Amino acid sequence: MLKLNENYLKLPGSYLFAEIARRTAAYSAAHPDKRLIRLGIGDVTQPLPAACVEALKRAADEMGDKSTFMGYGPYEGYGFLREAIAAHDYAPFGAKITADEIFVSDGAKSDCGNIGDIFSEDCVVAVCDPVYPVYIDANAMSGRAGDYAHGKWSNIVYMPCTADNGFFPALPERTPDLIYLCFPNNPTGMAATAEQLRPWVDYANEHGSVILYDAAYRAYISDPSLPRSIYEIPGAEECAIEFCSFSKTAGFTGTRCGWTVIPRALRRGGESLYDMWMRRQSTKFNGTAYVIQRAAEAVYTPEGGEQVRALVGYYMNNARVIREGLERAGLEVYGGTDSPYIWFRAPDGQGSWEFFDRLLTEANVVTTPGEGFGPSGEGFIRLTAFGDADDTREAVERVRAVL
Ligand code: PLP
Numbered sequence: 001m002l003k004l005n006e007n008y009l010k011l012p013g014s015y016l017f018a019e020i021a022r023r024t025a026a027y028s029a030a031h032p033d034k035r036l037i038r039l040g041i042g043d044v045t046q047p048l049p050a051a052c053v054e055a056l057k058r059a060a061d062e063m064g065d066k067s068t069f070m071g072y073g074p075y076e077g078y079g080f081l082r083e084a085i086a087a088h089d090y091a092p093f094g095a096k097i098t099a100d101e102i103f104v105s106d107g108a109k110s111d112c113g114n115i116g117d118i119f120s121e122d123c124v125v126a127v128c129d130p131v132y133p134v135y136i137d138a139n140a141m142s143g144r145a146g147d148y149a150h151g152k153w154s155n156i157v158y159m160p161c162t163a164d165n166g167f168f169p170a171l172p173e174r175t176p177d178l179i180y181l182c183f184p185n186n187p188t189g190m191a192a193t194a195e196q197l198r199p200w201v202d203y204a205n206e207h208g209s210v211i212l213y214d215a216a217y218r219a220y221i222s223d224p225s226l227p228r229s230i231y232e233i234p235g236a237e238e239c240a241i242e243f244c245s246f247s248k249t250a251g252f253t254g255t256r257c258g259w260t261v262i263p264r265a266l267r268r269g270g271e272s273l274y275d276m277w278m279r280r281q282s283t284k285f286n287g288t289a290y291v292i293q294r295a296a297e298a299v300y301t302p303e304g305g306e307q308v309r310a311l312v313g314y315y316m317n318n319a320r321v322i323r324e325g326l327e328r329a330g331l332e333v334y335g336g337t338d339s340p341y342i343w344f345r346a347p348d349g350q351g352s353w354e355f356f357d358r359l360l361t362e363a364n365v366v367t368t369p370g371e372g373f374g375p376s377g378e379g380f381i382r383l384t385a386f387g388d389a390d391d392t393r394e395a396v397e398r399v400r401a402v403l
Contacts, residue, residue: 005141007140007141007142007143007145008141010140010145010147010148011137011140011141011148012148015372016133016368016369016372016373017041017372019372020040020356020366020368020369020372023356023357023360024036024038024360024366027360027361034364035364036360036364036365036366037364037365037366037387037391037392037394037395037398038365038366038387039322039365039366039367039383039384039387039391039392039395040366040367040368040382040383040384041368041384042186042248042340042341042384042386043253043386044247044248044251044253044315044386045386045387045388046251046311046314046315047251048250048251048252048255048295049250049251049298049299049304049307049308049311050303050307051298051299051301051303051304051307052250052251052252052255052295052296052298052299052304052307053295054298055294055295055297055298055304056255056291056292056294056295058294059290059291059294059295060291062290063290063291070290072286072287073287073288073290073293074287075103075278075281075282075285075286075287076100076102076103076104076278076281077102077103077104077105077259077287077288077293078104078290078293079099080293080294080297081104081259081293081296081297082099082100082102082104082259083099084297084299084300085099085102085104085244085259085300086098086099086101086102087300088300088305089218089228089229089244090229090231090261093227093228093229093232094232095229095231095232096231096237097229097231097237097261097263100264101261101262101263101264101274102259102260102261103259103260103261103262103277103278103281104257104258104259104287104288104293104296105257105258105259105260105285105288106256106257106258106288106292107245107247107252107256107257107258108214108216108243108244108245108247108258108260109134111243111258111260112132112134112135112138112180112212112214112243113134113135113137113138114138114280114284115212115241115243115260115277116138116139116142116144116178117142117280117284118273118276118277118280119177119178119210120177121142121143121144122144123144123176123177123178124144124155124157124174124175124176124177124178125139125144125145125155125156125157125176125177125178125179125180126156126157126158126159126172126176126178126179126180127156127157127158127159127180128159128160128161128169128180128181128182128185128374129158129159129160129161129373129374129375129376129377130161130187130188130370130373130374130376130377130380131180131182131373131374132182132186132187132214132373133372133373135180135212135214136153136156139156139178140153144156151374151375152375157172157174157176158374158375158376159172160376161185161188161190161376162376163332163334163345166190167185167188167190167334167343168190168192168196169181171199171200171203175207175209176209177208177209177210178209178210178212179200179204179209179210179211179212180212180214181197181200181211181212181213181214181230182213182214182215182216182217183197183213183214183215183217184217184218184220184221184335184338184339184341185217185335185339185341186216186217186339186341187341187343187368187370187373187377187380187382188334188335188341188343189334189335189336189339189340189341189342189343189382190334190335190338190339190343191221191223191226191337191338191339192226192227193225193226193227194225194226194227194232194233197227197230197233197236198233198234201230201233201234201235201236201239201240202235204239204240205235205238205239208268209239210239210240210241210266210268210273211230211236211239211240211241212240212241212243213229213230213236213240213241213242213243214242214243215228215229215230215242215243215244216243216244216245216247216248216258217248217339217340217341218244218249219248219249219308219312220248220312220315220316220319220338220339220340221338221339222316222337222338223337223338226338229242229261230242231261231263237263237265237266238263238265238266238267239266240263240266241260241261241262241266241273242260242261243258243259243260244258244259244260244261245257245258245259246258246296246299248340248386249299249308249312250296250299250304250308250311251311252292252295252296255292255295256288256292257288257292257293257295257296260277262274262277314389315340315385315386316340316385317389318340318385318386318387318389318392319335319336319337319339319340319341319342319385320336321389321392321393321396322336322342322383322385322392322395322396323335323336323337323342325396325397325399325400326342326344326396326399326400328400329399329400329403330347330403331344331345331347331403332344332345336385340384340385340386341382341383341384341385342382342383342384342385343370343380343381343382344380344381344383345379345380346379346380346381347403349379350379351369351371351378351379352369352370352371352372352377352378352379352380352381353369353371355369355381356368356369356381358402359381359399359402362402363395363398363399363401363402364398365395365398365399367381367382367383368381368382368383368384369381369382370382383395
């Protein structure tokens with residue numbers, strides 16, 4: 001008899017965003033005259049940079065001409081994009097990553113989730129708490145998480161990131177095989193220093209663990225002393241895989257392009273993880289569309305670079321408006337200086353959902369309750385800087401008025 005993957009049946013369901021949508025819809029239905037401002041979901045609102053749009057159109061024309069038409073591309077992505085990524089996103093920061101260690105993808109989410117394919121079901125996985133839920137759910141689907149009860153999975157190592165430890169995890173007591181780290185962090189908005197990351201690289205090399213480093217928000221780092229890539233830390237090329245994305249850098253959330261780095265020096269059990277991932281990709285993935293890779297390449301042209309900086313600057317100005325506005329209101333605010341997320345403590349000991357409801361009904365601002373990202377997120381709220389600038393200013397004024 002057919003059996004289902006029972007690991008899926010253990011999943012608690014998409015509680016967070018479904019519940020936000022439910023409460024928001026119920027409020028809207030009861031108050032159709034109220035204009036809600038949504039600073040909850042981390043999706044961008046500004047259009048693609050003009051250089052990317054131009055490249056996309058040129059590539060579309062190539063596809064319509066027999067002499068320049070492209071069929072299946074290389075599984076690891078076209079050389080033109082991998083070379084551009086290596087030259088612009090690694091070499092200038094002293095990270096010795098070459099084009100033949102890069103896999104172009106359709107975004108960071110798929111690779112963060114699918115990377116588990118090359119590791120045993122028995123691997124112990126560690127995540128920060130609070131956390132981007134994909135890391136946990138993807139491992140739960142593969143049977144690595146154990147059982148779910150009271151908001152936690154029995155086999156996952158949760159590493160609390162709280163105000164007390166500066167939202168940076170301590171090395172865990174139980175040694176994990178796979179360690180997900182994400183900086184700048186979603187949801188806390190905190191970036192990591194090289195001094196903070198170095199012990200993790202040393203730990204992973206010493207214990208044979210692999211760090212799965214999510215750098216989807218690297219473009220938002222404004223402090224030049226902060227590492228944009230884990231490979232700025234010596235030894236990381238022997239213990240870390242890095243996931244990156246054009247989604248938040250260049251507005252590609254709907255266009256879909258990212259990349260994953262697996263250095264050739266990264267080996268476990270005598271095997272090359274690059275070779276294993278190549279084997280996986282060549283079986284289950286047929287590449288990112290040529291036109292999209294051309295659009296992504298345009299990010300690295302002089303005009304594309306300028307447009308991307310302007311785009312990131314636009315969102316970072318929103319982040320500043322949110323951060324300063326909430327601080328002036330007397331709130332305890334984190335993030336928003338090297339990241340597009342602002343993480344703040346609900347006042348007077350209120351719970352995440354309680355304060356979410358107050359902001360929804362009294363300020364008509366949709367936020368994300370921190371508890372939805374893990375137990376250590378309770379009592380916090382996440383706001384995103386990806387909204388429209390005028391809406392963001394108004395939302396902050398409305399929140400301040402409530403307080
Ligand atoms: N990683 C983190 C931490 C994210 O917050 C997100 C999206 O919100 C992603 C990855 C997904 O990025 P992509 O759009 O490239 O799939």
